[in-house]
Amino acid sequence: xxxxxxxxxxxxxxxxxxxxxxxxxxxxxxxxxxxxxxxxxxxxxxxxxxxxxxxxxxxxxxxxxxxxxxxxxxxxxxxxxxxxxxxxxxxxxxxxxxxxxxxxxxxxxxxxxxxxxx
Amino acid sequence: xxxxxxxxxxxxxxxxxxxxxxxxxxxxxxxxxxxxxxxxxxxxxxxxxxxxxxxxxxxxxxxxxxxxxxxxxxxxxxxxxxxxxxxxxxxxxxxxxxxxxxxxxxxxxxxxxxx
Numbered sequence: 001x002x003x004x005x006x007x008x009x010x011x012x013x014x015x016x017x018x019x020x021x022x023x024x025x026x027x028x029x030x031x032x033x034x035x036x037x038x039x040x041x042x043x044x045x046x047x048x049x050x051x052x053x054x055x056x057x058x059x060x061x062x063x064x065x066x067x068x069x070x071x072x073x074x075x076x077x078x079x080x081x082x083x084x085x086x087x088x089x090x091x092x093x094x095x096x097x098x099x100x101x102x103x104x105x106x107x108x109x110x111x112x113x114x115x116x117x118x
Numbered sequence: 119x120x121x122x123x124x125x126x127x128x129x130x131x132x133x134x135x136x137x138x139x140x141x142x143x144x145x146x147x148x149x150x151x152x153x154x155x156x157x158x159x160x161x162x163x164x165x166x167x168x169x170x171x172x173x174x175x176x177x178x179x180x181x182x183x184x185x186x187x188x189x190x191x192x193x194x195x196x197x198x199x200x201x202x203x204x205x206x207x208x209x210x211x212x213x214x215x216x217x218x219x220x221x222x223x224x225x226x227x228x229x230x231x232x233x
Binding site: 033035037042043044045046047050091095098103104105106107108110111 | 208226
């Protein structure tokens, strides 16, 4: 069974600094998708970034980038120039394949709570 | 705004009761996924519908059921409610397997409190 692990329950960063959130996963599949979602205090789940496993190039979205290490099954999120609005819970998610008992649902890690200090 | 709508935003009810949560997917999306977020279990997948058909079940209790209607909106029915059912229930929509990436976009959630 696929699993997602976020080993850092809480992280803190100074405003304008850079922080990296860790995520590891386990799967026997070779082609899959990984996501980072942000959940601010409003509780809305907001897509931050997406990575396709067959693409070796790391995904980037403005100040957010990932370090995808397929062999190590590692998918970390780097936030550059941190802003107060980045304070939130961040969830790493693995999308299951569209066959067998799975149909593309997401498996989430337990989340990392990020605080941003002014 | 993700384009996914969920009603109601908050629901307070008593044990043993039945409630219905509603979700309208983004325009053009055929897939609807339901997830439950609780303090002890985290975010868990409940059930997936694609174009009106059930496609996969996750950790969904027998007391819970769902359906997707011809207009693609979906309802999650929770019955014989227990205190432990108190949670935030999310609906997410996507284009489905034919779209390849099928990124899921989440609604604002329904917060259910069972007293």
